[in-house]
Structures are given as structure tokens and as C-alpha cells.
Amino acid sequence: MKKIILTLAVLSILSTAFAQAGNDNVFMSSDKIFTLGKRVKSGEYKIDGNPYMNSKKFEKVSIEGYSNNIQDLRYNAYEDEMEFAKDNENYFVNKVEGLVIHFPTLNKTYIIKNYTYLGNKKFGYLVLLNKKDAKYGLFKREKVELITGEKSPNAYGKDANDYFAKEKDLYLISSGNQFYKMPKNADELAEQLSLDKKELSDFVKSNKINFNKEGDLVKLVDFINK
Numbered sequence: 001m002k003k004i005i006l007t008l009a010v011l012s013i014l015s016t017a018f019a020q021a022g023n024d025n026v027f028m029s030s031d032k033i034f035t036l037g038k039r040v041k042s043g044e045y046k047i048d049g050n051p052y053m054n055s056k057k058f059e060k061v062s063i064e065g066y067s068n069n070i071q072d073l074r075y076n077a078y079e080d081e082m083e084f085a086k087d088n089e090n091y092f093v094n095k096v097e098g099l100v101i102h103f104p105t106l107n108k109t110y111i112i113k114n115y116t117y118l119g120n121k122k123f124g125y126l127v128l129l130n131k132k133d134a135k136y137g138l139f140k141r142e143k144v145e146l147i148t149g150e151k152s153p154n155a156y157g158k159d160a161n162d163y164f165a166k167e168k169d170l171y172l173i174s175s176g177n178q179f180y181k182m183p184k185n186a187d188e189l190a191e192q193l194s195l196d197k198k199e200l201s202d203f204v205k206s207n208k209i210n211f212n213k214e215g216d217l218v219k220l221v222d223f224i225n226k
Contacts, residue, residue, distance in 0.1 A: 046162075047161060047162050047163060047164060048149075048163035049163045049164035049165070051076050051077060051078030051079065051144045051146075051164050052075065052076060052077065052144075053142045053144065054074065054075060054106055054108070057074065058071075058074050059072055059074060059103050059105055059106060060072055061101050061103055061104075062102045062104065063099065063100065063101050064099075064100040071084035071085070072084060072085075073093065075110065077142045077144040077166070078143075078144040078145070079092070080124040080125055080143075082101060082125070095123065095125075097113070097123075098111065098112065100128065108127060111128040111132065111139075112126075113125075113126050113139070114177070115174065115177050115178075115179045116178055116179065117179040117180075122179075125142075126139040126141055127139060127140040127141075127142060129217070129218050130222060130225070131225075134221075134225045135175070135225055136173060136174065136175055136193065136221055136225055137173065138171070138172075138173055138174075138182075138218060139174065139179070140169050140171055140172070141169065141171075142166075143166075143170070144164050144166050144167065145164070145167055146162055146164060146165075148162055149161045149163060171214070173189075173192075173193070173221065182211065182217060183211070184211050186203075186209075193224070195224060203223050204220065207219065
């Protein structure tokens, strides 16, 4: 898999940054700037399933701050990369902190975040579930793992191929750059974020908030942001 940094209708500040860097790999084509790099290809062996969270299909997207002339993308949840196709090759979009990519047909928005979770620094794509600049953010981490196939117990059977398996979605709530796993109840959430426990519990009860439903979590976080 190759990697390509794609910038469309680049803002002047970004253009200046590239120019100052003097990168020999940078070239321009109309309103696009590409920086080419190489990524080692994985072994050419059979893997069942696919690493894409939504589908294998490339979808139309809009990106905040950029023109509408953007390649169709798809999210590779195994690599944690956005892919696009060019000249029958697949490429990865460059990760830029704060970049917001919206898929209109999926009604889904991804944002690239540099954050801390469980004491570990992370940098990658999260699904944005509320307003981008809200005091408390609500995000969903999507992930696909590569599972090793089982070997046949005897010489007459066939080994199972390695396969891609989707992990359970992880819902995260943020306060600044610190991210927490969404708690299972109102009391835990109030304690985690130092919120008024009674007020939060009353809202959860009166609105029958289910902490296992994404729509209810969005409603809850919108409430605590008021």
C-alpha cells in the first residue's frame, strides 16, 4: 500500500508551510498538492472478509476548509486510514490533526484527533457524534482486527484463512484532550466529569436514556453541554 498526502484547494498557510519545507517529493497538479511516500505492502496471502467499516465502495465526501473537488474515499478500519483510488492504485490520505471528513450518503463524520486514552497517546480517526468544538465531545472508535485462522488438526483438513473481524464500537467522551470510555450509568458519568449527579440522574430517568444506544448518548452529551 502506498501513502499519499492529498490536499485540495490548500489554504494559504498550508501552502506556505509546504514551500518552506522544501520537500523534494512535493509536486503540484492544478489545485492539488501531493507528497508521495511508500508503505510496505502486506504479504500477498488470502484473507477472508474486508477491513472496511462501511463498505468497499468509495463514497463522495466533503472536507471542511477544502474545495468540493475531492476524490471519493472509504475508511479502512484495520489500517485506521482513509483510502482513495488513483490510476488503479489505492492510496492513503495524509492525517492532519483536526481534519473533518463528512460522508453525506452515510450521514457519518470522521475527525482526526491527537488525544490521550488510558494513559496512551493516540492519533487517528474517530467518528464525530456531536459538535466539533463542544466542551464535552462524543466520539466513536471503529476498529477491525486481523485474526489468525485456525490450523487443521490433521493433514486431511484445510487450514482456515486469516480473517478480518469487526470489534465492538468504543464510545468515548472527551474533556479537553483527555478521553474516557463512556460510563455505563449516570452516576459514573457525573463523577468522571464532576457534574451535578442529581441533575444528570433526573435527566437520564425522565428521558429514559439507554447507555447502550448511540442516539441516547448523543442526546445525553448535548444536555451536559448546555
